[in-house]
């Protein structure tokens with residue numbers, strides 16, 4: 188058997204082994220309706236429907252039990268919606284025969300048009316869902332209804348009310364109603380708490396899945412395994428050995444037509460307060476009692492609650508030149524498109540270790556990575572400092588990899604040292620394995636009832652508590668972004684801050700990519 192095949196088979200069983208048992212998830216069998224609210228929008232066609240298709244293609248959604256409903260205001264027919272989606276499900280790289288699967292999948296989709304704040308549309312939606320459930324002879328109460336909010340948060344409260352009033356699963360025979368909500372979940376602590384309270388009055392916490400798609404990325408999910416299933420990391424993962432941690436997000440394109448949306452939020456709300464902070468939690472948290480979602484989320488909350496207030500002098504903001512040329516962005520916008528912020532965790536493990544969160548748009552490269560830099564070797568007899576410090580890098584994207592930069596003897600007759608690496612490049616090590624899209628995994632989790640990779644209400648609150656004071660100072664114009672050239676590294680002040688808090692850049696390290 189080829190190595191690729193072996194790994195493919197292992198992947199599905201591994202998932203069951205590691206997560207289901209500890210989660211007490213009971214497989215459910217009732218008829219499943221997935222309702223994509225905001226079906227005509229960007230997120231739905233680029234992420235939600237393709238993720239559903241991939242689940243269908245791999246057999247996780249069975250045509251004899253699932254039906255998908257698109258709901259939005261736009262008045263279009265079932266076929267018009269299907270045609271809008273089709274192009275996002277298939278491309279020149281798709282496997283032969285995929286076009287047939289796409290057609291079969293599209294036949295599972297029905298479209299219902301209606302507004303987001305009146306009962307009429309939701310009553311119609313309920314009628315369609317119920318008709319599907321009856322056609323499958325589903326016992327009333329055993330059927331499952333998953334509502335995916337691919338919508339602007341401004342309509343979350345009214346849509347939640349309408350679902351509660353018109354579309355709930357009737358009784359409790361093992362069936363359920365769940366909602367999946369996207370970020371941005373509020374703009375600051377108050378607005379987020381208000382939204383949480385509005386939705387919390389209608390749905391119980393186990394019914395609410397707050398999605399952060401970074402939690403669905405392969406290497407983010409690997410963090411827990413990496414940290415707690417490897418003996419060698421246990422004694423190293425602390426302030427005694429680690430000098431600083433960077434969590435970095437860079438994009439090499441600007442806001443590209445999303446300027447209007449982006450300007451209201453900025454890079455801190457768009458990326459740092461959610462995606463990067465979630466990653467920080469997984470890097471910094473203590474070992475959970477078990478893999479039960481609540482145990483993991485309890486530990487994440489403790490980390491967030493231990494973060495000290497961010498100091499203005501440990502923040503650098505930037506805005507790329509040309510950002511305000513977008514007609515939907517105000518001429519005098521103060522919104523940062525780049526930010527570096529140093530977070531300090533006040534606990535026994537991390538006191539004194541800066542966690543540098545850095546995110547920017549329109550930069551010179553596209554990547555997301557975690558870079559853990561170790562302290563200098565005490566009493567260094569090799570003058571290693573000239574070579575650079577040990578670094579453990581986990582590259583989330585592109586080309587998933589983790590590598591440990593370390594000092595070795597330069598091969599040859601001379602006794603000299605050089606920087607090299609222990610390298611786990613996924614593309615090479617796991618040939619033939621397709622890494623699932625984050626949304627694919629997370630939607631499957633919502634169907635399975637596994638909330639481990641979703642943000643709990645208290646977690647969200649703690650995350651907003653960290654950033655709200657800084658965000659308010661930016662909103663009030665008390666802190667200004669520095670200009671930077673698109674295609675650059677961002678403001679030079681950000682790199683200065685990095686070295687000020689302790690990061691030591693490695694010079695002269697050359698990586699020679701292994702050949703496949």
Ligand SMILES: NC(=O)C1=CN([C@@H]2O[C@H](COP(=O)(O)OP(=O)(O)OC[C@H]3O[C@@H](n4cnc5c(N)ncnc54)[C@H](OP(=O)(O)O)[C@@H]3O)[C@@H](O)[C@H]2O)C=CC1
Nearest residue numbers: 435558580586588589590608610611612682692693696698
């Ligand atoms: N398996 C694999 O795929 C492997 C790949 N490599 C590749 O080798 C190359 C070198 O690796 P590595 O040394 O880890 O990474 P880089 O050379 O990309 O960056 C090293 C660090 O230096 C920072 N940096 C870069 N320029 C400056 C500057 N002017 N001032 C301050 N800081 C700066 C980077 O910050 P910032 O985050 O802002 O970019 C990063 O933290 C990379 O392209 C890497 O992807 C190496 C090993 C294995």
Ligand SMILES: O=C1O[C@H](COP(=O)(O)O)[C@@H](O)[C@H](O)[C@H]1O
Nearest residue numbers: 400401438457458462555584625
């Ligand atoms: O949530 C968001 O994420 C994307 C980046 O996602 P990625 O999976 O491609 O890293 C970002 O472009 C967008 O601005 C933001 O809203």
